[in-house]
Amino acid sequence: MAEPRVMDIKDQPGFRSIAIICLLVLxxxxxxxxxxxxxxxxxVTHWEGVTLNWYGSAFLNEEFHSAAKNxxxxxxxxxxxxxxxxxxxxxxxxxxxxxxxxxxxxxxxNLPLMVPEIITAVATLSFFALIAGTxxxxxxxxxxxxxxxxxxxxxxxxxxxARLEDMDLTLEYAAADLYATPWNxxxxxxxxxxxxxxxxxxxxxxxxxxxxxxxxxxxxxxxQTTLPLYIWNQIRRPMTPEINAISTILLLVSxxxxxxxxxxxxxxxx
Amino acid sequence: xxxxxxxNAIEVxxxxxxxxxxxxxxxxxxxxxxxxxxxxxxxxxxxxGCGKTTLLRLIAxxxxxxxxxxxxxxxxxxxxxxxxxxxxxxFQSYALFPHMTVAQNIGFGLEMLGKPKGETEARxxxxxxxxxxxxxxxxxxxxISGGQQQRVALARALAPQPKVLLLDEPLSALxxxxxxxxxxxxxxxxxxxxxxxxxxTHDQEEALTMSDRIAVMSAGKILQVGTPRDIYDxxxxxxxADFIGETNFLPGTVVSKQAGVATVxxxxxxxxxxxxxxGFDPTDEVTLVVRPEHADLVPDxxxxxxxxxxxxxxxxxxxxxxxxxxxxxxxxxxxxxNSRSSPVTYATGAKxxxxxxxxxxxxxxx
Numbered sequence: 069m070a071e072p073r074v075m076d077i078k079d080q081p082g083f084r085s086i087a088i089i090c091l092l093v094l095x096x097x098x099x100x101x102x103x104x105x106x107x108x109x110x111x112v113t114h115w116e117g118v119t120l121n122w123y124g125s126a127f128l129n130e131e132f133h134s135a136a137k138n139x140x141x142x143x144x145x146x147x148x149x150x151x152x153x154x155x156x157x158x159x160x161x162x163x164x165x166x167x168x169x170x171x172x173x174x175x176x177x178n179l180p181l182m183v184p185e186i187i188t189a190v191a192t193l194s195f196f197a198l199i200a201g202t203x204x205x206x207x208x209x210x211x212x213x214x215x216x217x218x219x220x221x222x223x224x225x226x227x228x229x230a231r232l233e234d235m236d237l238t239l240e241y242a243a244a245d246l247y248a249t250p251w252n253x254x255x256x257x258x259x260x261x262x263x264x265x266x267x268x269x270x271x272x273x274x275x276x277x278x279x280x281x282x283x284x285x286x287x288x289x290x291x292q293t294t295l296p297l298y299i300w301n302q303i304r305r306p307m308t309p310e311i312n313a314i315s316t317i318l319l320l321v322s323x324x325x326x327x328x329x330x331x332x333x334x335x336x337x338x
Numbered sequence: 339x340x341x342x343x344x345x346n347a348i349e350v351x352x353x354x355x356x357x358x359x360x361x362x363x364x365x366x367x368x369x370x371x372x373x374x375x376x377x378x379x380x381x382x383x384x385x386x387g388c389g390k391t392t393l394l395r396l397i398a399x400x401x402x403x404x405x406x407x408x409x410x411x412x413x414x415x416x417x418x419x420x421x422x423x424x425x426x427x428x429f430q431s432y433a434l435f436p437h438m439t440v441a442q443n444i445g446f447g448l449e450m451l452g453k454p455k456g457e458t459e460a461r462x463x464x465x466x467x468x469x470x471x472x473x474x475x476x477x478x479x480x481x482i483s484g485g486q487q488q489r490v491a492l493a494r495a496l497a498p499q500p501k502v503l504l505l506d507e508p509l510s511a512l513x514x515x516x517x518x519x520x521x522x523x524x525x526x527x528x529x530x531x532x533x534x535x536x537x538x539t540h541d542q543e544e545a546l547t548m549s550d551r552i553a554v555m556s557a558g559k560i561l562q563v564g565t566p567r568d569i570y571d572x573x574x575x576x577x578x579a580d581f582i583g584e585t586n587f588l589p590g591t592v593v594s595k596q597a598g599v600a601t602v603x604x605x606x607x608x609x610x611x612x613x614x615x616x617g618f619d620p621t622d623e624v625t626l627v628v629r630p631e632h633a634d635l636v637p638d639x640x641x642x643x644x645x646x647x648x649x650x651x652x653x654x655x656x657x658x659x660x661x662x663x664x665x666x667x668x669x670x671x672x673x674x675x676n677s678r679s680s681p682v683t684y685a686t687g688a689k690x691x692x693x694x695x696x697x698x699x700x701x702x703x704x
Binding site: 236238239241242243244245246247248249250252253256257260261 | 399435446498
């Protein structure tokens with residue numbers, strides 16, 4: 069009798085070539101961008117030779133430093149605050165008796181994912197303008213941190229909630245059975261097991277905040293240039309490969325951050 | 339001795355548990371009362387959905403009764419949260435904490451009780467020894483086998499020296515041989531620790547071999563409470579007889595009755611004396627139950643209480659099952675213990691008689 073074969077998509081004709089085309093379309097532009105950061109000429113489209121000078125000038129660029137500093141302050145603060153909010157929300161929505169409006173609350177938390185970003189941006193801008201106009205209050209970079217925190221929450225919320233839903237509830241029963249008060253059960257059982265979810269949530273929030281352009285562009289005041297805004301301002305002038313170098317640095321930071329959080333999550337999950 | 343009435347560890351009084359609201363209400367427990375004695379190995383036995391796990395969860399405190407009281411040594415614990423009850427549970431899935439070692443799992447309860455570190459360590463070492471897991475104490479729980487996880491779950495629940503240990507089908511995930519070993523192990527642990535065990539299972543063999551007393555449950559009610567022997571030999575209801583062991587059911591007519599014994603006539607006009615449970619008044623058409631090993635085959639159909647034709651002979655190694663098609667049309671199974679010299683051999687198709695042992699037949703409520 070012939071071995072019954074499980075259908076394997078890899079055996080379908082054309083699968084391999086389609087997969088390769090998709091990967092090329094995704095990564096070739098990025099690869100070209102990275103290659104031209106080493107171009108010794110001053111054009112981003114004409115290759116002349118290899119140099120590291122553009123990285124040197126990027127590192128010495130004061131404007132780049134200030135943009136990087138702003139970005140880090142905003143992203144790190146927004147990541148921490150939004151991850152804490154998202155964790156509390158996820159626990160409140162998975163570890164309680166079903167309450168009226170639970171589905172509505174879920175919608176409200178995830179709505180920012182569906183609202184076009186430009187709408188959120190305009191709304192946030194008007195909101196801050198209203199506060200400034202009515203109360204004469206301006207929180208400076210606090211405005212940006214606040215805006216980033218808000219739109220990061222649903223991104224942080226998703227993986228944390230998924231992890232909570234996957235978790236065996238019996239473990240929490242077992243903790244309670246073994247004399248753990250609800251707080252101790254949370255601290256000793258739920259929270260440690262939730263760490264991988266929190267890490268992925270935080271990583272996602274960080275990346276989303278780190279490269280946000282639309283909302284930042286509208287909300288940012290003078291002297292609040294972040295890296296994406298800086299890059300945007302640069303390419304409106306004659307472009308040099310310095311911008312490629314800066315982009316490459318950003319890309320490496322993102323990759324590094326995602327990899328580290330992925331590795332931590334995997335080690336904790338074991 | 340389980341037969342002697344001792345002090346009660348747990349008393350369940352008129353407990354009801356209703357799930358759902360309005361039209362979708364389901365009574366998982368329908369006014370259940372039962373007393374569980376100190377140092378007893380007590381089993382809640384029944385098919386899935388009979389309410390046995392619900393009752394266990396109410397005792398553990400994971401759910402709260404809709405009505406009724408649960409007394410632990412005379413004190414009502416029904417309103418207490420689980421972490422305030424001196425009762426520990428061995429879960430069906432074990433529920434070991436995956437981010438802790440074997441030793442940390444076992445020590446968790448003591449730590450939560452705020453015991454001094456030295457005392458906890460000594461107790462954990464003692465528990466590791468009790469369940470023979472000393473060598474694996476530093477392992478993560480994901481790095482040990484199912485049988486070993488079972489032992490850790492037991493040790494973890496026993497470590498805080500609970501007044502009562504609850505076991506929710508703890509052996510169901512183990513393979514046959516390991517299950518047999520763990521049955522003996524559980525009995526040993528119960529004897530050594532002297533803790534009251536309340537064991538939930540749907541496996542009647544497990545219940546019969548391990549328990550001091552058994553409560554048979556069905557559809558949210560306790561049908562009968564008794565020693566394994568009571569339950570097996572003197573089932574109170576047809577459901578109990580059917581659920582535990584194999585049973586023959588025979589239709590008959592009550593001719594007369596006195597002092598708990600009825601004379602029942604079969605279609606063949608043969609009569610038999612059969613006991614019936616207290617509080618039951620059999621009349622007219624009744625069903626008799628006879629265990630397959632409480633009946634014997636005789637080669638001469640005229641010598642049997644009832645007669646029929648051998649339709650099938652099934653050999654089981656330790657014993658043989660003779661399937662007899664009775665003259666009235668019903669099927670009857672006789673179990674015969676095999677020995678080195680079985681006196682008579684039978685062939686399928688032969689006419690045979692069936693004799694009952696003294697007190698073998700009982701009349702039961704349907």
